[in-house]
Amino acid sequence: MAGKLREVSQFTTREKLLRGIALAIPLSLLVFILYPFMRVFLASLWVGEGWTLALYRQVLGAQKVGLLWNTFLVSVPSSLLATLLGLALALLVVRSSIPGKKIFNLVAIFNIISPPFVSALSFILLFGRRGLITRELLGLNVNLFGWESIVFLQTMGHASIAFLVIASVLRRMDRDLENAARDLGASNARVFFTVTLPLLMPGIMAALVLSFTLSLADFGTPLLVGGGFRMLASEAYLQVIGQYNMPLASALSVFLVLPCLAVFWLEKGVLGERSFLSEAPVESVAAAGTVDRGRGFHPLVTGLLLIIGLFFMLFTLAIFATIAVGALTNIWGYDYTFSLRHFQDIWGQGTRSVRNSLYFAFWVATLGPLLGIITAYYLEKSPFVGSRFFEFLALLPFVIPGPFLGISYVLAFHRPPLALTGTALIIVLLCVYRELPVSFKAGQAVLRQVSGSLEQASLDLGANRWQTFIRVYLPLMAPAYRIGMIHAFIHVMTTIGAIIFLITPRYKVATFEIFDATNRGGLGQGAAFALLLIVLTVAGLIFLNLLWKLPQLKEKSKEWMGPHGTVPGKHQ
Amino acid sequence: MRFSKDAKKKQWFILLLILGLLAATAFSGCAPGPEPEGNGAEAPVDEAEEVDEADEAPAAYTGDPLQIYAAYGGLQEIMDAFTADTGIPVEFISMSSGEVLSRMRAERGRPLGDVWFGGGVDSFMVAAEEGLLEGYISPEAEHIETRFKDPDGYWTGVSIVLVTFVVNKDLAEELGIPIPQTWEDLLDPDLQGEILMPNPGISGTAFTAMASIIQRLGEEDGWEYLALLDENIPYYAERGSEPPNKASLGEVMVGISPDGVNAQREGYPVEVVYPTDGTAWWHSPVAIIAGTPNLEAAQRFVDWTLTEKGQEILAYNSPRPATRPGTPIPGDVPALETLNLVEYDFEKAAAERDAIVERWQENFAK
Numbered sequence: 001m002a003g004k005l006r007e008v009s010q011f012t013t014r015e016k017l018l019r020g021i022a023l024a025i026p027l028s029l030l031v032f033i034l035y036p037f038m039r040v041f042l043a044s045l046w047v048g049e050g051w052t053l054a055l056y057r058q059v060l061g062a063q064k065v066g067l068l069w070n071t072f073l074v075s076v077p078s079s080l081l082a083t084l085l086g087l088a089l090a091l092l093v094v095r096s097s098i099p100g101k102k103i104f105n106l107v108a109i110f111n112i113i114s115p116p117f118v119s120a121l122s123f124i125l126l127f128g129r130r131g132l133i134t135r136e137l138l139g140l141n142v143n144l145f146g147w148e149s150i151v152f153l154q155t156m157g158h159a160s161i162a163f164l165v166i167a168s169v170l171r172r173m174d175r176d177l178e179n180a181a182r183d184l185g186a187s188n189a190r191v192f193f194t195v196t197l198p199l200l201m202p203g204i205m206a207a208l209v210l211s212f213t214l215s216l217a218d219f220g221t222p223l224l225v226g227g228g229f230r231m232l233a234s235e236a237y238l239q240v241i242g243q244y245n246m247p248l249a250s251a252l253s254v255f256l257v258l259p260c261l262a263v264f265w266l267e268k269g270v271l272g273e274r275s276f277l278s279e280a281p282v283e284s285v286a287a288a289g290t291v292d293r294g295r296g297f298h299p300l301v302t303g304l305l306l307i308i309g310l311f312f313m314l315f316t317l318a319i320f321a322t323i324a325v326g327a328l329t330n331i332w333g334y335d336y337t338f339s340l341r342h343f344q345d346i347w348g349q350g351t352r353s354v355r356n357s358l359y360f361a362f363w364v365a366t367l368g369p370l371l372g373i374i375t376a377y378y379l380e381k382s383p384f385v386g387s388r389f390f391e392f393l394a395l396l397p398f399v400i401p402g403p404f405l406g407i408s409y410v411l412a413f414h415r416p417p418l419a420l421t422g423t424a425l426i427i428v429l430l431c432v433y434r435e436l437p438v439s440f441k442a443g444q445a446v447l448r449q450v451s452g453s454l455e456q457a458s459l460d461l462g463a464n465r466w467q468t469f470i471r472v473y474l475p476l477m478a479p480a481y482r483i484g485m486i487h488a489f490i491h492v493m494t495t496i497g498a499i500i501f502l503i504t505p506r507y508k509v510a511t512f513e514i515f516d517a518t519n520r521g522g523l524g525q526g527a528a529f530a531l532l533l534i535v536l537t538v539a540g541l542i543f544l545n546l547l548w549k550l551p552q553l554k555e556k557s558k559e560w561m562g563p564h565g566t567v568p569g570k571h572q
Numbered sequence: 573m574r575f576s577k578d579a580k581k582k583q584w585f586i587l588l589l590i591l592g593l594l595a596a597t598a599f600s601g602c603a604p605g606p607e608p609e610g611n612g613a614e615a616p617v618d619e620a621e622e623v624d625e626a627d628e629a630p631a632a633y634t635g636d637p638l639q640i641y642a643a644y645g646g647l648q649e650i651m652d653a654f655t656a657d658t659g660i661p662v663e664f665i666s667m668s669s670g671e672v673l674s675r676m677r678a679e680r681g682r683p684l685g686d687v688w689f690g691g692g693v694d695s696f697m698v699a700a701e702e703g704l705l706e707g708y709i710s711p712e713a714e715h716i717e718t719r720f721k722d723p724d725g726y727w728t729g730v731s732i733v734l735v736t737f738v739v740n741k742d743l744a745e746e747l748g749i750p751i752p753q754t755w756e757d758l759l760d761p762d763l764q765g766e767i768l769m770p771n772p773g774i775s776g777t778a779f780t781a782m783a784s785i786i787q788r789l790g791e792e793d794g795w796e797y798l799a800l801l802d803e804n805i806p807y808y809a810e811r812g813s814e815p816p817n818k819a820s821l822g823e824v825m826v827g828i829s830p831d832g833v834n835a836q837r838e839g840y841p842v843e844v845v846y847p848t849d850g851t852a853w854w855h856s857p858v859a860i861i862a863g864t865p866n867l868e869a870a871q872r873f874v875d876w877t878l879t880e881k882g883q884e885i886l887a888y889n890s891p892r893p894a895t896r897p898g899t900p901i902p903g904d905v906p907a908l909e910t911l912n913l914v915e916y917d918f919e920k921a922a923a924e925r926d927a928i929v930e931r932w933q934e935n936f937a938k
Contacts, residue, residue: 130743130822143765145807145823223814228807238774238810246674331839333821348648414678422684504684505639505663516666519813520645521820521834 018466025378026386028371029393031418032433036408037396043411044251055251064235068255071216071232074147075259078154079212085155086162086207087200089312092305093163094170096297104309105167108160111316113537115323116496116511117518118530120224122322123153125333133318145227153225154215156315161214162207169203188298209399213260217401217497220515232256233497236403250411253404260399320534326527333523342528350513354532357510360424361492361540364431369484371432372439373477377469380447381455398437402497405434410501422504430499431492439484443477450476482548489544493537637661638869641672644690644856645834646889653885654876660869668812669695669776676704676861686864687873690856690890692776693729694922699859700726706860708871712878720855720895729855730877731892732908735781737845738819738832752826754849755785755797763804766825768815771808771937773929776854777830778808783921783928784852784914795931802936816842833891833904846906850914855895 044055058064093104127134127144134140177199181191197204219233226234236252239245297305326332330339375394379387397405409430413420420426450473458468496511503512510533517526642664644650651662667675669691676683676699688696688705699705700722709725720729737758739751749762758767772778786794806824809815815827820840832844858877860870876882883899886892891905901907921928 124821124823128821128823143806223810226810228809230810234810246678334841335839348652410678414682419682421679503665505641505665506637508665512665518817519666519811521813521816521831521838523817523820524838 018469021374022378022382025375026390029375029390032429033393033396033436036405036412037400039411040250040253040257040404040408043247044254047247055248056254058248059251059255064252067230067232067235067252070147070230074150074154074222074229074231075212075215078151078158078215079208081151081155082158082211082215083162083166083204083207085159085308085312086164086166086211087204088305088308089159089163090167090170091297092309094167096302096305098302098306101309104313107313107316108163109541110320111157111160111312112164113490113494113534114157114316114319115494115514115530115533116220117224117514118323118326118526119157119319120153120221121332121518121523121526122319122326123149123225125322125326126318130333132322143227145225145229147226147229149225149227150221150229150231153221154211154218156312157221158211158214159312162211165207165210166200166203169200173199209260209263212263213399213401216256216260217403219403219497233401233403236407237497237500246407246411249407253401253407256401257399257404260401264395264399323527323530323534326524327531329524331524332527342522342524343532345522345525346513346517346528346532350510350529350532353508353513354510354529354536356507357493357533358536358540360427360431360509361489363428364435364492365485365489365544367428368432368435368488369439369481372436372484373443373474373480375436376440376443376447376477376480377473380444381473394440395437397434400434402434402495403501405430406498406501421502424507427499427502427507430502431488431495434498435484435488435491438487439480442480442483446477446480447473486541486544489540490537493533493540633659633661635660635866635869637663638687638866638873639685640664640687640689640873641667641675641685641861642689643667643669643672644886644890645831649889650885654873654882657881658872658876660872662873664689670774673699673704677702680704681863683861683863685861686866686870688859688861689873689877690730690858692780693727693854693857693918694776694779694925696722696727696857696859697918697922700724704862706862706864706867706870708860708874710871710875710878712875715897716878716895717897722857727857727859728874728878729857729895730883731856731886731890731894733777733830733854733856733892734846734906734911735777735784735828735830735852736832737847738816738827738829738835739843739845740819740822740825741841741843743822743825747825749825751843751845753845754847755801756849758804758826759797759800761804763825765804765806767801767804767828768807768809768818768824768826769805769828770812770815771810772932774810775812777812778828779925779929780854780916780921781828781852782932783924784850784916786928787916787921788850788914795935798932798936808937836904837891844904846911848912851911852914853916854918856892 045051045053047055059067089104089108092098093101124131124144126132127142129135129141129143131142131144134142134144173196178191178195181195182188186194217233219231219237222229222231222234232252232255236249236256239249239252325336327342328338328340329336330341372394379391379394409426410421412418413426420429454472455468458472459465463471494511496509496515499509500512500515503509510529514526514529514533517523517529638660640651640662643666647664647666651664655661672685672688672691673695675685676688679685688699696705705726707725710728713721713725713728716728720732722728737752741751743766744751747762747766749760749766750757752758752760752763769781770778772782782798785797788794789797809818812829813831815824816829816831816835817827818824819827819829820835820838820842832842835842836844858874860867860874864870877886878896880896880899883894883896887894887899887901887905891902893901893905893908
């Protein structure tokens with residue numbers, strides 16, 4: 001598949017290839033999204049030599065039904081709170097008049113790169129029984145393990161993603177409507193609740209869906225700070241690693257994915273076609289030129305938003321500082337003398353894992369978005385029977401929890417004809433398809449804003465469809481490509497849940513090393529890996545951004561400024 | 573579209589350039605592949621181009637690098653030593669016994685691993701029964717005590733894992749509780765909420781500890797003891813690593829774990845206690861995965877772990893007593909003779925496993 005995609009970009013072939021891709025796109029969606037998906041259902045229903053519902057009865061039985069309730073108890077509040085926090089941050093950054101508010105943008109990006117496991121350990125070191133803040137500073141003796149801590153950590157972790165989604169909608173929002181309402185005498189509060197909020201709904205709903213899915217998929221946080229509190233994702237993981245029970249893990253995963261699908265449909269139903277990922281990379285006409293009346297909030301509101309923002313910032317910075325301290329001192333939490341011994345420890349095997357992470361991230365970040373925008377082009381521009389269904393398939397990975405996806409790929413691609421397990425390809429494929437919805441949705445948004453007359457003009461002027469595609473559409477979709485690329489890069493660098501079942505001795509990744517180090521009690525090593533991962537991810541992002549900005553600076557095309565509203569996903 | 577199309581086109585072209593560049597770097601610089609000959613792990617990233625050559629065909633060693641699933645401490649040092657001695661490059665990954673078993677089952681007929689190194693002996697027994705392991709009686713195995721190896725050579729014990737109390741000394745002092753030396757001491761009401769232990773349904777350590785208690789005290793007293801111990805346990809951890817980690821960080825005073833010495837070596841203020849009224853133990857084996865395409869190298873690995881030198885390197889890097897008598901052990905590892913090991917019947921425990929876990933789930937799962 002990779003080869004096919006590269007040919008496209010080499011301008012070598014013509015219409016036939018175009019048709020070939022037209023066939024290959026739906027086919028690949030069937031093979032790499034629908035098929036693994038069905039395999040999980042199959043594995044949970046077909047045990048030994050017959051069909052059975054026994055596993056489902058087991059899940060709904062006395063011992064396990066508590067899991068469903070627990071998962072509900074955590075995921076609902078955490079996704080609501082994360083969305084609220086994200087909304088507050090978005091209002092703060094986009095709408096308030098506080099100087100230096102852009103810093104929160106940066107903090108949110110940072111928050112997203114926070115590596116798995118180690119962040120929870122930092123949390124324990126800061127707020128635990130012997131925590132720096134709870135004990136040394138406040139003199140408290142707290143027991144922080146329980147579902148409340150899971151909700152809190154997930155809220156803080158997923159808020160940044162909710163923020164990015166909501167902020168991108170807010171930035172593109174047409175201010176005219178609000179201004180009109182204000183001119184007609186509505187109070188600020190009234191404008192906010194009757195105009196702004198309804199206009200923001202697509203973004204808010206998307207953020208809600210996203211944080212809900214992430215919360216369901218999160219297996220690390222419950223294990224680390226849950227204090228024995230069990231949830232679906234961690235249970236599915238433990239069924240595989242502890243009890244070698246793949247069928248039961250599959251059944252549990254089905255329960256993970258059902259609520260996600262339900263929310264997905266609900267959201268589509270509520271919002272209709274308005275927006276899902278709300279990721280249109282094209283700036284709204286209204287954003288720049290209009291006169292802003294009544295900009296800024298009531299001082300009380302501003303104050304409240306600022307307090308929330310500062311709290312979020314301090315928390316994120318504290319977690320990062322704690323990780324850095326853990327990586328660079330002798331004994332994390334006990335002996336704060338400077339030491340590089342953890343980096344020495346991870347130098348050998350560790351550098352390889354880090355290299356693997358970079359390798360996967362680069363491949364997925366470069367190839368994935370290409371697939372996404374081409375898929376968007378085909379489904380938008382040459383609709384065929386069932387293209388709605390294929391659109392659904394292309395968006396599906398968005399709501400599928402990572403561990404489910406990982407298990408599905410193991411089940412689907414171990415045996416011939418597609419015996420891919422143990423290769424690097426399967427990891428790249430998994431990540432590419434997992435990232436597909438982002439660039440697909442972004443590409444779709446662009447295409448829907450391009451009037452058909454553009455294509456018509458190109459065809460009338462004698463260009464064939466191939467030339468039109470290459471010369472008209474691809475350049476238009478470049479911003480969509482960029483969003484997908486950045487998102488994919490961050491996500492692949494920090495993910496663990498989806499690929500933990502696929503990695504082999506040869507293809508270990510940095511996040512796995514963190515997991516492994518903390519497992520063995522090498523907390524300092526885990527912190528060292530985490531710090532390395534953070535630095536490399538930031539460096540990679542700067543690099544990708546620079547490359548992107550080079551032509552811009554040269555061309556001095558002053559108008560084009562892609563929104564910063566990328567929606568990098570969270571690990572898991 | 574307010575920007576010029578030309579600019580966009582140019583951008584797209586540059587993007588392609590970047591893409592090509594990235595692809596090139598990714599291929600040459602970051603391509604994961606077999607380690608180069610010798611000790612490739614030491615190769616810094618800058619030498620990646622040379623590493624790339626080894627991608628297709630490792631020069632001197634004809635086979636592929638040995639693929640090892642491992643549950644062992646100090647892996648990097650151990651594998652480096654093995655490669656230095658034999659010239660066989662190794663790639664390894666840490667995995668719990670349960671996951672290795674899951675993988676071997678899923679990979680039956682097309683195994684992706686060659687050797688399984690370390691873990692719970694009960695999982696090895698299950699794997700041998702299911703035909704997932706290759707029988708091999710190493711010439712070095714004659715030095716290993718009979719009770720530490722499988723008569724058919726499906727697995728051979730390389731070290732003894734001991735279930736210990738990892739006690740946070742600072743916290744003990746603060747709470748004014750003497751450091752517990754026996755299982756009986758753990759019932760002290762002052763220790764309420766201070767003891768962490770994994771869920772026996774998930775952790776082999778916890779299961780072995782519980783089954784040992786039941787075998788030692790007898791059915792009735794054993795369960796009664798577990799009920800009393802349960803009073804002091806706030807919750808059962810989902811992972812074996814949680815109790816020692818939380819004891820290290822001072823979240824609880826006592827963590828029940830086989831890996832206390834690691835926390836001690838990391839520098840945390842913990843004491844490792846080998847309970848004097850009965851230390852639970854098992855042997856951690858090495859085995860060859862059935863159907864491995866790399867049998868000869870796998871056998872050499874098994875041989876090496878059982879040699880005098882291999883045993884010493886193992887004991888030093890993963891602080892545990894060795895199975896080969898007379899192996900020198902590091903100072904922070906106790907000699908087996910000084911410990912009160914439980915007389916443990918592995919077969920009985922394996923036969924009763926499901927019943928014990930089920931009864932435990934009914935009574936104590938929180």
